[in-house]
Amino acid sequence: MTEVIEKTIFELSSPGRTGVTFPDPDVPRAELPESLLRADLPLPELAEVDVVRHYMRLSKFNYSVDGGFYPLGSCTMKYNPKINEDMARLPGFAFTHPLQPVETVQGNLALMYTLQEWLKEISGFAAVTLQPAAGAHGELTGVLIMRAWHKSRGDVKRVKMLIPDSAHGTNPASSGMTGLNIVQIPSDGRGNVDLAALKAACDDTVVGLMLTNPNTLGLFDEHVEEVIKIVHDCGGLVYGDGANLNALLGIVRPGDLGIDVMHFNLHKTFSTPHGGGGPGSGPVGVAAHLAEFLPSPIVGILEEADDEQPPLFGFIEPKRTIGRVKAFHGHFGMLVRTFTYIAMHGPEGLRQVAEYAVLNANYLLARLRGTYRVPYDRICMHEFVAEGRVEGADVHALDIAKRLMDYDFHPPTNYFPLIIHEALMIEPTETENKDTLDAFAEALIKIAEEAKTTPDLLHAAPHKTPFGRVDEVKAARELVLCCWLPENYNK
């Protein structure tokens, strides 16, 4: 039996307790129709203080970027500056509604328009939509745009999407959702896309290639321009997975490389809250030939400025739009945070973000390569992948990851990418100082020692967290996806 360290809100409930007492109504009571009434509504009954303490206790069980180092590979868990939150809470932004007449929300629209322009400048694309809700939604939007472009040219036999085995896992899922057939392209010995395999797969049934660059090994493809050319030569388009854009800011523009369409992860690269902290945001940028297929609407200038008036911003429908991909205009609060982040950094600052992200990753790689094997060991970008095993010790990547929690670090991404045995994928981001990186490296080196001397310490880890090792197999095999009242759980 698992020890209960915090009861559920329903178990804490006691009949008659209330958080808020309403005054008697000063207007006549309305009678609701019988059909709208229910006999019971099993809501918990608690005082406000008990509710606050319950959730405060739960929040302390959590781990966050505000609490410690979070080197979760490919997730870019950088610190989120607090000024972002201040800006998103400005009443002029926070208390507007997407159905207001555009004349009354010119500030919001000016921000969105400017952000579109900035993202274009950063990425080298001709047009941007801010609608998609998160990264994989941006991928789906991009794939729909690619399909629409082929279809508009009467080219309807294209049914294949090429995806390297070092791509993000969402790429095949997003393509699969649109009904395309996925063809996996292997990596070569240096972690690049295998050019011969790519050439062999390219024909007139290819919609395109989804390229993650830097890839999930944290490596910049050494033949990226050739990869793009091979796909273009067979009539396909190249999708760039922008999740790893943090390594490129101010240094390389994906649009300049010839990539046709790419999503941005504002919640990675541009420091908006990530994971449980807030919704994601996945704007999509496209090259000029795809601009008229963008989701509708995008923000544009309806009337140019003159000597007396600023411009009038409003909504524009791209000519051959794929339609709406999201209600209203995307996650506006995230756009405010991103705008703030870019404005605070400026062009030089954004380039420094990328430089320090790459420097930090290479520093950690240099400190750890003597302890853990790094299969594709060359200068990495913003992250690298090591093998989570220790010569002569019976431990796995999962044991090492769990043991890191006892040293108060969030574990790295593990068992991904699939092309690395026992993968530990480490991304420090630029926001960490040398002391933090050293402490993390020393913890991993110490854990490698423990793996040889006291492996059971790793097998049973974590020991210092509110919950110990959870049974992932049982959780996956015996899914409980409904919120039942506690007394009904065992029925």
Added chain:
Amino acid sequence: MNIPANLKYTKSDEWFDPVTGKVGLTDFAQGQLSDIVFVEVVVSPGDVIEPGKTIASVESVKAAAEIYSPVNGKIVAVNDALSSNPETLNSDPYGAGWMIQVEGGDASGLMDAAAYEKYCEERAH
């Protein structure tokens, strides 16, 4: 590692029994995937399949994988019991863990047990 001598093998770690026509996932593959928590056979009896066609999806706590047909032929049976007992793929990959049964499958071009064992050793590094 268990590699029965009477079976034939693919590079993507499926086995094929030339006598019964049954197809499944090898012991090596189940060990690599670790605890399997989900199996979905995506073909049905009567379907005509060819080598490389996806016949099932498998998920473990570590990874998701597609299972491909090693041969061409007509499917005569699928193992319906797997979806509710995915752990069978770990405990009995060559027995109760069979996935589909094919009629007319041609095993030429597949690896024999010795070749497959060598192939597994190369990858275990």
